[in-house]
Amino acid sequence: MTERTSPLSALDRPNSYIGRAVPRPNLGRLLEGRGQYVSDISLPRMAHVVFVRSPYAHARIVSIDAADARKGKGVVAVVTGAELANVCTPWVGVLTHLKGLKSPPQHAIAVDRACWVGEAVAAVVAASRAEAEDAAARVLVEYEELPVTADMDDALAAGAAPIHPDFGDNIAFERRLDVGEVDAAFAQADAVAEAEFVFARHTGVTLEARSIVADWNPGEQRLTVYQGTQAPHMMQNIIARHLGLAEAQVRVLCKDVGGSFGIKVHVYADDMATVALSKLLKRPVKHVADRVESFLTDIHARDHRCKGRVAVRKDGTILAFEIDDRTGIGPYSVYPRTSAIEANQVVNLVGGPYAVKNYRARARVAFQNKNVTCQYRAVGHPIACSVTEGLVDRAAAAIGMDPVEIRRRNLLPDDCYPAESAAGMKFEALSHHAALEKILAMMDYEALRAEQARLREQGVYRGVGIASFIEVTNPSAAFYGVGGARISSQDGAAVRLDASGAIVCQTSITEQGQGSEAIIAQVVATAVGAPLERVRVILGDTDNVPYGGGTWASRGAGIGGEAAWRAGRALRDNILSVAAAILQTEAAALDIAGGEIVDAEGHARIGLDEIARIAYFRPDTLPPDFQAELIATRHYAPRKFPFAFTNGVQAASIEVDVRTGFVKLLRHWVVEDCGRVINPQLVDEQIRGGVVQGLGAALFEHCRYDERGQMLNANMADYLVPMAGEMPDIEVAHVETPTQESELGAKGAGEAGTAGAAAAVANAVNDALAPFGAVISEIPLTPELVLRAIGAIS
């Protein structure tokens, strides 16, 4: 354990901004429509690219005739995959620590074979998007249809034709884990409950589609890329590598981003094609996906079928969990984070909140002819949580115990830490019981149960569902770095005092609306002792920020925030050295508060503006051997734990209309523990937004495909997302268990809402349907599923 030393007191001192709900500095421009999203960017000579996409899920490209398209008005070029392969090398989405993971080389544009509906087979570049679309309709592509393997179980079946013949089968990755005495535990059990849980494939539906503007300037041999991305330095490396450039030749700029949630952290073929086209055509090229393209090519997620079993004793003791998870990932593992991570996370996280020593898991990841899947918000968590919490509720039902009581008896005790789960996850300190008791008080559990019983007599079917969860945040190099990916697990911050006495912080984390700018400003203002309004944060520009990972996997506050804290403290020390030289005293006798240098009694002696004036314009007045250093840079990466696990619990109150099958969300509660809360409002809003994404998965969201691999609902009218009218108010509260690994003590909070929402709702629906003897193990919980489960339709 790290000893808590003096800097911590600075976190708590009277003028600290830590723990305060200050507004985000970047909201003004967004509220006035003055943000700058990539889709807003227009450069001189900029052309627009549109992709001709395969209408078949699996087909050989026999020929491409672009002669007619090239005559189209405004057309700059029509480029095939083979032509673009001369500019951009293919990639392979594997990581060495995911042993056995395989994936074939993927090109920016398909060269001889399309493997899913929507894969690009040619690019049309024209003066406007409309002209490019006109010409794209005139590109004649001859296809030879190949056998389609759409369903994951068909792909995994013995003797299934491999989509990639060289691999011999369709298994991209398989992992097995067997801990403790699982068979003996099931043999000793008083009851065993089991189910096959089905999780529909869904996607992120960022309101701003993926967008990129690439500007290759042959005159300076530099490529400037404007992209809505969560990881600018990762993109810089990958673009440089596959275009044959030095990293220094590539600048990635990330301005305002219209939603991300993991969708914009991956390498997309369209993006690589766009940067390659800019290099090929020596002019700026822009690509903004339209909504159909978003549905067909943005990464999808989930799409798991997971058999689960739980062994329990009559006294409620859970003895063992066992799962067998299958998932379909499309024809390629996505670069560079791979498409095996979600299944791997499911294995890691199932059973995680509970003190259960026996655990067996198997996960199989299948290639198929659908769009690719990869990491979307709360990777693996909703599946692991729904399986675990679904099994715990079934176990409780099997022994006739209240769902709350079985959790009380099995959740890891709050005083057991450090602890390790059966899957080997290391927990520094969690607070499952404190969180559970808090949520029960918030929701008035007993009153809800009484109301449920009363209404049931009137033919109203209400249900209450509870889901405890653990959440992976602050990932160390264990996530990607050890597997060979150049995805940084550390972040950097440079903090300086400018000549006017204001503070500027350049940070390597990015902003997609979470409030990164706000929390970095709060941390830096507190660390230095400056007023918040005098702190400006710069991010999203590889030319102008320290090297770092960016914002994903709930790492911004915990890792980027810690780097900013340390840089701010270092600058404070440097400023005090200057002040001490000016005031002819010891730095240790001084402090900075509210932008003033103060003495031990708290009396203001000199302002930061005056320190800056003297240091920058009258250094001649300082001692001859003294040099002021008014910038400090620090980096931080977690080292002691692979991840900073957080925990929490969610609860849902719902009502099922048994005539229509509709589920109405009445109320939703969350208690979570993300360690030190820097800005409580921003944390609460992260939780609420995450919950609603989980509620979308629970009730609505589903990328529906037919057996030929055609997506049937690739538009926003048919793919349902949560709208204001269907969503409940969401009450959020916290338990605070700061991580001792960092001085700031912050863990992440971005996944928590999504992690447990669907599990809480599914448990609540099954609770409501208990009088019918119905149990549903599938999401989304459509009216049809509900009516089938209660036997109203067959």
Next chain:
Amino acid sequence: MSARRIRISLEVNGEPVEAEVAPRQHLADFLRETLGLTGTHIGCEHGVCGACGVRLDGAVVRACLTLAAQADGGAVETIEGVSDSGEIADLQAAFEKRNALQCGYCTPAMLLSAQELLLENAAPSREEIRDHLSGNYCRCTGYHAIVDAVEETARQRRGGPA
């Protein structure tokens, strides 16, 4: 494509605009690409997400389902216009205070829809607010904070304490 262009004359944010537009160009593209009013956002281009909402002759419309030519003779107000005029300054302040936006992409049209509601209903219930905003998709916030901000603005406009 026909090279025919249509001459239109309209008012945008109180300023007269004369332009020649392609018959197929929708109002959102016209505002964004021709006039540089990029505060009007495009999310789905098939009338579902609501990100492109603008006021046309006083009513909030989907600019992606409205042809630029249809705006001929009309008066269009965008987020830039209602921001500069100060008409929704209190609503914007409430959104900021309540963090009722994250990425901000839905926000301009969300504000216009909320203002539309507040102009016709001075004391909307939370359910009425949710119902009125149900044509505006927000992926970030979960809506709770937006409902709070609209409710708070209504209360202040009725003379409640700030």
